[in-house]
Amino acid sequence: MPYIKDPMAIETRSMEIIAPYLADFHLDEQTIKVYSRIIHAAGDPDYANIIKVHPEAIAAGIAALKAGCNIFCDVEMVRTGINKRRLAEFGGQAFCLVADEMVAKEAKAAGITRSMAAMRKFGTQLNGAIVAIGNAPTALFEVLKMIKEDSVKPALIIGVPVGFVGAAESKELLHTTAPVPYITVLGNKGGSPIAAASVNAVMYMLGR
Template sequence: MEYIKDPMAIETRSMEIIAPHLAKFNLDEQEVKVYSRIIHAAGDPDYANIIKIHPEAIAAGLNAFKQGCNIFCDVEMVRTGINKRRLAEFGGQAYCLVADETVAQEAKAAGITRSMAAMRKFGEQLTGAIVAIGNAPTALFEVLHMIKEERIKPALIIGVPVGFVGAAESKDLLHATSPVPYITVLGNKGGSPIAAASVNAIMYMLGR
């Protein structure tokens, strides 16, 4: 059986297959890149119908990368999927505290999720940074609470938690109320690969 073996050829062909699914959405070139990488990561063209990108999101992300921003993740799977070598070229690092023992203890004491406790631990560090949430709705709810009550102001929120308990609701709240630019996908879909793909899509636009 003949099949494509070259990694770049595989990616190029994938984007060619995805392109017709985006034709009806009137996207600009940068939005196409984000949509395409999300769909590629999910293997699901239906994502085109549920992706929501704030009008300032891509510009905010690009500017943050240029400023050497850090990325704060809710779970290790998101951090793993981010191109950390490229991120380091801009002076940034990706962080996740979900496995930190102190965070685990604080979460247990407060009766909350580790990802939620991790966001509290990051605190002021979130200001000017990119927050990438792919798994835990509680982390997204917490970040939105911190923005409202503690005046934390990330440069960009990529909020795509997956699941059936709180995921859709947290993303609806992000989409409806966030004063911070965001990228999200509505409903139950999402996940760590989608969060990482969104981060990488913007970072690759800078083309270093």
């Protein structure tokens, strides 16, 4: 049977298929791009009902990326999915410390997850940066705690951890209390591909 082989044609056709699902949401052009990338990554149009994009999220992300910000990730899968070559064009890098030996030791000693320990290790490096969390609710809880208690202030939080223990709660806390711009999906859905797709959606809006 015939099928589309050209990568750009596949992406274009995918976005055409997704577009009707967003018609009733009355989104601006930039927000449509974020929604579309997330739905494309998930293969699930129902995501349109649970995506939450802070009114300042896209502008904040664009400004941070233009300024050469770094991106700090909770797991390697998120970092891998980010277009690092495109990021480097603006002077930024993507980091993940979940596999770092020192972070592992600190997490074990403190009785916390490696992702939590990694966020603590990043510390003030998160100021003005983009935080991308796709797997660990504990990492999102920790960043929100750092914002509240340590005055850490990322430019943008993309918080879409997936799962059944803490995922929905961490994202609800982000959505209802975060004093910084965010992109999230409510409930148990999410994951590393969604986090990376959200980052790339914002990054691809930058001209060069």
